[in-house]
Amino acid sequence: MKIAVTGKGGVGKTTVSAVLARLYAEEGKKVFAVDVDPDANLGLALGFPEKVLERMVPISKMRRLVEERTGADKSNTYYKVNPKVDDIPETYGKEYNGVRLLLLGTVETGFSGLHPLQRGGDRSRSGRRVALRIQQGGHRRNPADQKDVR
Numbered sequence: 160m161k162i163a164v165t166g167k168g169g170v171g172k173t174t175v176s177a178v179l180a181r182l183y184a185e186e187g188k189k190v191f192a193v194d195v196d197p198d199a200n201l202g203l204a205l206g207f208p209e210k211v212l213e214r215m216v217p218i219s220k221m222r223r224l225v226e227e228r229t230g231a232d233k234s235n236t237y238y239k240v241n242p243k244v245d246d247i248p249e250t251y252g253k254e255y256n257g258v259r260l261l262l263l264g265t266v267e268t269g270f271s272g273l274h275p276l277q278r279g280g281d282r283s284r285s286g287r288r289v290a291l292r293i294q295q296g297g298h299r300r301n302p303a304d305q306k307d308v309r
């Protein structure tokens with residue numbers, strides 16, 4: 160059984176997830192808890208010692224593993240979208256009180272900041288900074304698609 164807990168900020172997702180994980184573990188079930196929140200705190204809610212959490216590396220930071228599984232690297236922009244992952248919780252998770260925890264971390268996307276060409280103060284006609292939306296492949300879009308940001 161897989162349970163995904165989602166919803167708007169601060170409604171109790173982490174608390175509910177941790178309680179469910181602990182209750183299922185107490186029933187003797189094998190529990191994998193996967194924290195997909197970039198600001199991960201499920202480990203603390205599960206009672207993991209901070210020293211254990213500090214040493215945990217999120218999967219998104221394991222570049223070599225990601226390259227190995229997806230085939231993506233600097234010279235190859237084509238990659239598998241369904242890589243083998245079924246061994247990852249067992250291998251890279253940490254267990255405490257019967258719950259095995261895995262951290263996914265966050266992915267830095269091409270949309271998260273200004274394009275390098277724009278750094279240094281390019282201005283749109285209105286005088287505000289502009290952020291370019293970069294298409295897959297890194298090409299600039301039509302300037303008409305530029306989005307003003309404050």
Ligand SMILES: Nc1ncnc2c1ncn2[C@@H]1O[C@H](COP(=O)(O)OP(=O)(O)OP(=O)(O)O)[C@@H](O)[C@H]1O
Nearest residue numbers: 166167168169170171172173174175176196200204
């Ligand atoms: N059933 C509840 N009754 C009262 N308070 C609760 C309940 N569930 C959670 N809380 C409290 O509400 C706050 C937010 O809970 P929690 O961190 O679990 O939410 P979240 O949805 O994971 O938040 P975020 O979106 O920031 O990750 C915490 O202080 C938590 O202790």
Ligand SMILES: [Mg+2]
Nearest residue numbers: 172173196200
């Ligand atoms: Mg949360």
